[in-house]
Amino acid sequence: MFTDAIVPLLSLIALEVILGIDNIIFISILADKLPEENRNKLRIWGLGLAMLIRLVLLAAVSWILKLDQVLFTAFDIDFSGKSLILIAGGLFLLYKSTKEILHKTENVTDEAATMRSKSGSFKKLLLEIILLDLVFSIDSIITAVGMVQELWIMYVAVIVAVTIMLFASKPISAFIQKHPSFKILAICFLMMIGITLIAEGLHFTIPKGYIYFSMAFAFLVDIIQLKKMKNRH
Secondary structure (H helix, E strand, C coil): CHHHHHHHHHHHHHHHHHHHHHHHHHHHHHHCCCCHHHHHHHHHHHHHHHHHHHHHHHHCHHHHHHCCCEEEEECCEEEEHHHHHHHHHHHHHHHHHHHHHHHHHCCCCCCHHHHHHCCCHHHHHHHHHHHHHHHHHHHHHHHHHHHCCCHHHHHHHHHHHHHHHHHHHHHHHHHHHHCHHHHHHHHHHHHHHHHHHHHHHCCCCCCHHHHHHHHHHHHHHHHHHHHHHHHHC
16 A cells, blocks of 8 residues: 555655745745844744645545535636636736846845845745745646645645755755846746736646746756856856
């Protein structure tokens, strides 16, 4: 019985880690707004709460599945609870990513120093992470239920995946902060995820494989460009 569960368990862990990349990038970008000593704390809290939210929602999986039920129809599109959550999450991501790109490309002063001095900034950023965690958690749980039936497999997959993300988040965050061009790329990636969430909420499915492949290709191009610049220096 356990051997039969290994393949779906590994598949679900891989899926959770891939979906968690969005979370890591979002947390890394927000953590950059804090002083150095608080960045790691935000990453740990953000990913820890992501795991907690998923585990709590798994306990209420029957309620989560009801979110797929149609609430109303507008413009020949059926809207469910899940659709509304995905659209709201997508709009939130578009807003945050557009705002970050504006600051990075137009040299807009975002009063980062003032923000870092505010005691409430950490709580504000953590609240933003929790809201986005909720959107990603609902989406991943509904996907997970379609893959496996055993609840314990989902619990184990979530715990293992978040543990992997905790170890991977710090080097990924450090890399993004060290190279500004990759930070812009990461923000663009979040923008694409936001568009994908909105499209999924409107029942226009965009295969995530296409998005991840295009971002991986853009990442490779940036790596080549970075090496070329280093060779020049």
